[in-house]
Amino acid sequence: MIEKLNIVNRLPEDPILTTVDRALNLVRANSLWYLLMGLACCSIELMQTGGPRSDIDRFGSLFRATPRQSDLLIVAGTITLKMASRLKLLYEQMAEPKYVIAMGSCANCGGLFDLSYSVLRGVDKIIPVDVYIPGCPPRPEALTEGLIKIQEKIKKEKYFTK
Amino acid sequence: MAELVSQEMFLNMGPHHPSTHGVLRLIVQTDGEIMRRAIPDIGYLHRGIEKIAERVPYQGFMPYTDRIDYVSAFSGNLGYALTVERLAGIEVPEKAEYLRVIAAELARLGSHFIGVGAVLLDLGAVTPFVHALRERETYNDLMEMLCGARLTHNYARIGGVSHDVPEGFKEKTLRFIDHLEHEFIDEFNNLISFNSILVKRFANVGVVSAEMAIEYTLVGPNLRGSGVPFDLRRDDPYSIYDRFDFEIPVGKGKFGTVGDCYDRYWVRIQEIRESCRIIRQALQQMPEKGAIRTKIPKVFKPPKGEMYVRTECPRGEMGFYLISDGGKNPYRLKIRTGSFSAMSILEELSQGVMVADLVAIIGSFDIVAPEIDR
Amino acid sequence: MNPAVQYFKNIWDALYTVSLGMIITLKYWLKEPPITIEYPDRLKKGPLLLSGNSLEEIVSDRFRGFLAVDFSTCIGCLQCMLTCPIDIIAIQTEKKDDVRFITRFDINQSKCMYCGLCVEVCPTNAIVHSKRFEGACYDIRELCIRHVETPAPVAKRPSKGEAEST
């Protein structure tokens, strides 16, 4: 019953609400917790991004070990066909609102393992991707940029308004 | 004491699990804390690199060797280049050899930072891991100076290396090594290695005897951790390793039994020192000028034949078995890696240990998923 | 050793080593400055990145970033295209009135592995790795970079000596 009262994306446009939306988006954008998940080489750069040099924690992103508590799935590396269904499940288990970064060529489109028989050609085949980051691997700064892109995207989203 | 006998129950560790170092699944049969055994289920990162080798030219395969052991990408480069060179009988210029040694040892440093750091991370010590990452950041900088990429260097070429030493590289490396030898390692040891909690967690856990290690084809630091003083750099020298003076750290049961997790960990810590020594010597001996690369034809076709070359990677020997049919692509390339063997021992080793120990054991083998799966 | 002695030694060891570690972390906490480079918005000095910030601090000279093509020197020899192990460079040339035009020079940056093999084989150094690494985008199609918009005539093949010098 109480679900009926849910106002997410249900309210009409209205200047005040838009401001509220914007404020909430700002908040959400600055508290993106990512799922600790390294798939392949890119995961090393993912670690480095969390490391001292280009500390992703600056933007309020810290890692969570379980998908339930994370907002951001950073697909860092090669997704094999064996892994694909698992990744999809993990994505599904994340709580709304959730975002996906495809990090590196492999996650973008299979990358150099396009020639392989067992590699999924792009993570967007199984889950929706919000930001693609090129690079093999993308350097930490590039990942940071991707994060900022996600933040920008979130800031433009509507939350309460339709 | 036989623990409580109960119905079998299975627990999935992985493929998404923080302690499985990449994607690796362990099906753990346990009574909650103490496990009957852990069955590794691998292949979540099987990218078919061996098949790809049959589909790309010899030079074109070089970037793929970065991705076999991505933590120390250059080791893969080196092994592959050596294999092809030996098969085709290509001479490598002197300076290139030195550069290769320097890069390979730097890679070993970089890899051990992760290897040592990651196991500590698994044990809940985050700070040492981050400190190790900080040092690795310098390693990445050095490699980027040298060849332009932080992680996937693609530095070696068949017949040499791709770039000469850049301006300032030598000084920076020396400074880095000094820092490691005189500050970092001691501090790191005081911070964590001698910590009695760590010692308690590592000592006498996951003991691999020397016979068992050889039986299961363990290699590299894992083998040496079991007390077998074997290092390809010394016992089967390749490149120019016979010119350097360095020692082979061996597990001696520092805090417990020979071949326990602590020994493997400690061997790695000591290898950081030894690598520093090698790099220093190489930097001193390296000729100032000289070619860095033997020219090979654009369409490179080595003669028909077979070749097996092993190199000492941070995770143990990496062997390339190359079969050429005289064409421009390899006919068959088999890559033998250290983590693969380390993984296969896990099933036996995991019997009767605790979940927490399993984490320590996996970590102490310093496993990298694509090395297992390729 | 006597178990009783061992008992107290354990306590002592724990205290000693733990405090050893704690002192080090305390030192870091209070003394060591952060080494974080605050990309993207708080960088200093040097040439600008796309985002308007300095590059020099973070990227070395040889950095292999996005590929860039200089059409004033490209001779349309297709070497780069042939060398690339994963065929991500697509070049088409057209011959019009004895002049070859490059009508298409597409590089799929989303797939490139930044290996530098294509750069090495280019006889004229027309294709190089720029230092650009920022390319995050919402649509993967943005990562297919079409270097040719209007067909560009190929450059003259350099003389032997010049080519050697690359």
Next chain:
Amino acid sequence: MHNVASIIQSTLKNLFGSSPSLDLLYACLGYLVPCLAVVTVISMIGGILTLMERKVAGAIQNRLGPNRVGPSGSLQWIADAIKLHLKEDIIPALADKNLFRLAPYIVFVGTVLTGMVIPFGGSFIVVDLNVGLIFIIVAVSLIVIGLLMSGWASNNKWALLGGIRSAAQIVSYEIPSALALLTVILITGSFSMQTIVAEQGLFPWQWFIFYNPFTFIAFFIFSIASLAELNRVPFDFPEAESELVSGYNVEYSGMRFGFFFAAEFGNIFVTASIATAVFLGGGNIGLDPYDSGIGYQLLMVLVFFAKVIPLCFVSLWVRWTLPRLRIDQMMSMCWKYLIPISFVCLISTALWMLVFNGNGIFWRMSGS
């Protein structure tokens, strides 16, 4: 017995007059206001501690830590809190839904209850219970049940394992921590927090930690045991990321998880306060807390926080230094080291008092 509620009531009565219905209202207000204040303080400090944890981690690890929201990141915790409110609340299909919903309530209530007996310095204590100090143990018992409940209701192996581990751990460490506190009770002869604080003084040598060598040890035992009760490194088994993914809260998302989080960090503050009050003199500046002017009262609060906050930081500092023990080592540490030692401390303190007629090294027992 001092009671904030009655003070508020009488103040309100004086201000707005009295009538039966108004009285009821005043009574409600009198109870609600301090309670809400304490809940707010605990959750806010919990939130700030999450931020401090990240900042301290940053400093120790050569990083910066959060620095984008608010001046150098100081509002990060608010952003996190708001974000958690905006997250979907997932209740897994296989979970025991009612218990799954109930668990965060119990854990949070357990934390909040402890806030009741914290002497914030001066007369700032919600109610100075006779059983004040034991009350802390009560709250801990509630938390144990909450964690077990969350672990079981999730219908998830990791969660259950985490819940059981944390239950076993917390109950085990309850004993040494209680025993360590008892050494002080020997001296004060009262469980009332205000009495305990009042027995001490402004200067370090008047604190119970320096009463005799055994209380000194007891302080450390209490600190270690409370680290364990808080599930903090080196005892963070229930949520050991590398073993149990995230422990008992694996399946919790959004604000339900937020309550666990808040409770966890709120508890850091709570235990630090207790250690301060019991061993470090609390907010005592040598004046009578009830008879001093408001300025002195605030000074006492300041003194109290000046002691609590460093203790909280020590907890963070330890967390970023040490690795995690193994579960059996943790248990044997409790049963083989902490409990016997705290027994010895207790008995020795009693003996000490017997011999020295209740006087400590510097501390003098009144009336002796």
Next chain:
Amino acid sequence: MLNPYGNIFVFFAVGFGVVFATMVVVKIIAPHRPNPEKLTSYECGEKPIGPGWINFNARFYLIAILFIIFDVELILVFPVIVNFRDYLLAGNGLLAFIEIFLFIVILFLGLIFAWEHKYLEWLWAIRKRLRVDTGVVRIKDVIEGKSGVEDE
């Protein structure tokens, strides 16, 4: 009026109320889009095998038994300890001390019993299997000595 303990109930109610109110707010302002996949149990990305049940180690159980006894003991000793000071000041300190001492020592015997009979150990079997000797290690020596390549 309530006596001071009334606060306990109020705290209880407020604690529950705060959580409840928050959860209602969350219901209203948070998105809610369940689907069968989302509601599966998390098991490291794998589809869960079997029920989410774990037959945990019976050691925990022993610990709980041990705990409950000590807990009871603690409770009984509370009132006595509180009185210790008064007795001391009244000159009866020795009586109280002996009582506390006896009580605790008896319990301590229980602990020693448990210790001696290895009820506090977890890993017998494994210890034996790995031939672990409780070798003595001087950590301090190692630290103060060379930490480079080790000599035997």
Next chain:
Amino acid sequence: MNVELKEIVFLCVAIMTILPCFIVAFSRNILHSAFALFFTFLGTSGLYFFLDADFLAVVQVIIYIGGVLVLLLFAILLTRNIEDIKTTNSLSLRRAAFAGTVSILLFVTLLYAYISNKWVFPFRENPDYPYFTIKELGDLLLTKYLLPFEVVSILLLAVLIGSLVIANRSVR
């Protein structure tokens, strides 16, 4: 207005004590029974507070909830798996009928006895009921009940050893 805050709270606590009892008695899920017991114990402890028995209330929570209930939960979790738990706590119908009859009969009789008010005891609040119960209890334990106190410690020792031995034999 006659209703005092105290009485409202008392009613709430009483209900919180009694309602879960029925879950304990009738739930098919034994863990639900156990967790319901949690509230009963909590409620009882609340009732103790109304009796000014602060120490008793605290003891109730610490031992019953912190100790017994945890132990019970461990026992349940150890001996049953979750799927089973949901169904196996069934009542034996025959015995339930018997028990129900007995209970109802007892209830009716005793209730009648209580409210028919034929009992004449000086049921009144004792004005100088001791307030600081811990000290008083301690006094009792140190004087009048010294022997029981020490006997309890022996009993506890016996229980400790006995239960450990019994449980551990099966663990082995």
Next chain:
Amino acid sequence: MDIININSYMIISLLLFLSGLFTTIARRNIIGIILGIELILNSAALNFAAFSKFSASNLEGQLFSIFIIVIAAAEAAIALALLLSIFMRHGDINADKLDRLRG
């Protein structure tokens, strides 16, 4: 309205006792039975405390409550240890089945 009196306590305690009794008799599961016993003991302790306050003028009632709680805890420890032992031996803790096993 004065509901905080001995009668309300006795009724509460009665209800506790009866549900405990019912549980003890009707449950098949041994743990269920133990739950019932705990309830019964609890009700007894409550009664002691109530009478201690409303009739007697000293704390002995409370002391007895405490002893009851102590005994309850000890009972639980022993009972559950036995239960574990039974479970390990028979793989079941159903009282009915154990009856049969005895024969």
Next chain:
Amino acid sequence: MEKHELMEKVKVKCQDSIVRVEEMPNDDVLIEIRKEEILFVMDILKNDPELKFSISNHLGVDNEDNYAVIYNLYSYPFKHKITVKACLDHEHPEIDSVESIFKGMNWFERETYDLLGITFIGHSNLKRLLLPPDWEGHPLRKDYIHPDFYDQIDNRRPDLCD
């Protein structure tokens, strides 16, 4: 030990199990043996006090007209290496498992089975190791066709730039 010495010794010890002995360029000795004798040869190589080999690498090759399995052995005490090769027919590639002699071969053989479809008789657990159990075909065979679909995932990806 000299290469030739080793060759002689092995020749003497294994006698007619050996089809041919060859020197490889990498101061390595290659012996080709008859596949039926693999256990015999391996046993000698491992247990002979003068040889004491242990396994270092194993692979299978699809030679289009036949299969070959290759074992690289290394002797830790004597520091010499040897390559053992056996040819299998193309229709039914089968060979005895040497798992009983070298424990570490368990996974190597599983991998070869997985990727090449060579059956190892007497192997304790001959299941797919790397690829998912429901995978079709053995990828390292020369006639293997890369699949486009797996597990309801369309794994084709048109070139981005076309």
